Amino acid sequence: MGRSPCCEKAHTNKGAWTKEEDQRLIDYIRLHGEGCWRSLPKSAGLLRCGKSCRLRWINYLRPDLKRGNFTEEEDELIIKLHSLLGNKWSLIAGRLPGRTDNEIKNYWNTHIKRKLVSRGIDPQTHRPLNSAVPGVPPAATSPPSLPVTEISLISSSLDRRPHGNGYYGREKLEPKAEPLREDNHCTTSSGTTTDEELKAPRNRQQAQGGSELNLELSIGLAPSCRELNRNASSVTANTAESKLQEVPYPLLTVPTPAAAAAAAAAAAVCLCCQLGSRSGGMCGNCQSNGGSFGYYAQLGS
């Protein structure tokens, strides 16, 4: 059938944005809020396609963006999240207030990849580059993506947490910052969320469904492993939390060939430990896994 172009290419500017264009976009969004990107350029008097406006706003003009260098903590968090989520830049960005998916993607490709390689870690698989462990496939063969069901569980849990930059991807469920405009009949990225909460029970069910889970426990200022385990033990075996506990991430826990073998065999490593909340040492899960520390713990500090 063929897709209609997102904009009338003949009458749109391309390339770098001028200050005037930026100002027009900022002014317009200040007045009317985000949303209805398709019609925004016309309304704002911009000779740009809506997509371009959206990108410009999200990646550059949003007032809550944190410009400047990434901190060491951000670096490590990105690495950990990437090892967990793969190239889900928008989800990763959701955990880094003030950072955009594009920014993180660029930063990953230009800095972190190199950093990991210099550490001897394959940036795609998060395995040691020269690991030749029996039973563990070569680094380049398998991306660190999780099974779809697990990804969606994680996405849902991530999405349920508000984050500072107010940027929510399609799957994100948390309400955004209140839009500035009063009314908008378009489906908006900023205004839908409230509606979304009403209209999208499917997503909510996915996230809740009797299995409320909160990855913040693991990623941010994580509670002790014990606490997480206690919480996990209080829910039924088939809840999302317990599923997360079961997610096999041998990729994350391969510091040595021996540990790699142990991890691959056990294939069940405590998430909180993988995500770096091990300040107090190994948790019970990891201990039962033959001492397969997440190697980030050793590298990160």
Add this chain to the structure above:
DNA sequence: AACCTTCTCAACCGCTACCCG
């Protein structure tokens, strides 16, 4: 100073998921 190479990152492109009539 001029040229070349490498690096960075903003912007674009194409695809997919989702919404709505």
Add this chain to the structure above:
DNA sequence: ACGGGTAGCGGTTGAGAAGGT
């Protein structure tokens, strides 16, 4: 249930900056 329209995502590109010769 279906199809069109739109927003959002991830991969890629290319212009400009920075560094090297």
